[in-house]
Amino acid sequence: AQTVTQSQPEMSVQEAETVTLSCTYDTSESNYYLFWYKQPPSRQMILVIRQEAYKQQNATENRFSVNFQKAAKSFSLKISDSQLGDTAMYFCAFMSSQGGSEKLVFGKGTKLTVNP
Amino acid sequence: EADIYQTPRYLVIGTGKKITLECSQTMGHDKMYWYQQDPGMELHLIHYSYGVNSTEKGDLSSESTVSRIRTEHFPLTLESARPSHTSQYLCASSFRRGDGDTQYFGPGTRLTVL
16 A cells, blocks of 8 residues: 655744645555645645656746656755745655546645744 | 536534535536545544446445435535544545546535534
8 A cells, every 4th residue: 555654743844935845655556646835824735846757857836846866766845035924744645556446645735834 | 727516615513423425527517526634633434426326335434325416516414423433534535537637626515513
């Protein structure tokens, strides 16, 4: 079974600075999908960024980018120019492409606080 | 934010009561999911559905049941609530058009069983 590990339970960053959240995963599959989701306090979980394992190019979405290292099974999220609204729980998630189930396996999350 | 809704948002109920958590989406998504989020914030899949009349159990064993009679509606029922069911329940949905489709989440229902 696949597992996702987020080794940083909590992190903090000053507004306007850059922060990197780490994520590692374990799988024997060669093709899969990786996601970062953001859950602000008392608000809806939303997708931050998505990466397809067969694509070598790292995904980017505005201030959010990933460093996808397939051989190392690492999928870190970099947030540039941090804003107060980035304060949230961040979840790394894995989705297998086999079997068509498309079930997400989540890490335990990293609580990010952006300080003014 | 996605067009997926959950009611109630908060529910406090006594042991032994039957409850139904509602989830509906207006995006025409085929697939729907229920996740349980424990106090430590970890998320576990408890049920999913590929479409009408399709339901499957997820990775985490749950005493709840689900039904999918309409595409847009995926309610979760607990026949007899217990304190161990206290948790946040998140509903999600996605298109069934290929691999790796993004799941969109509802706002969640926070359930407390006394």
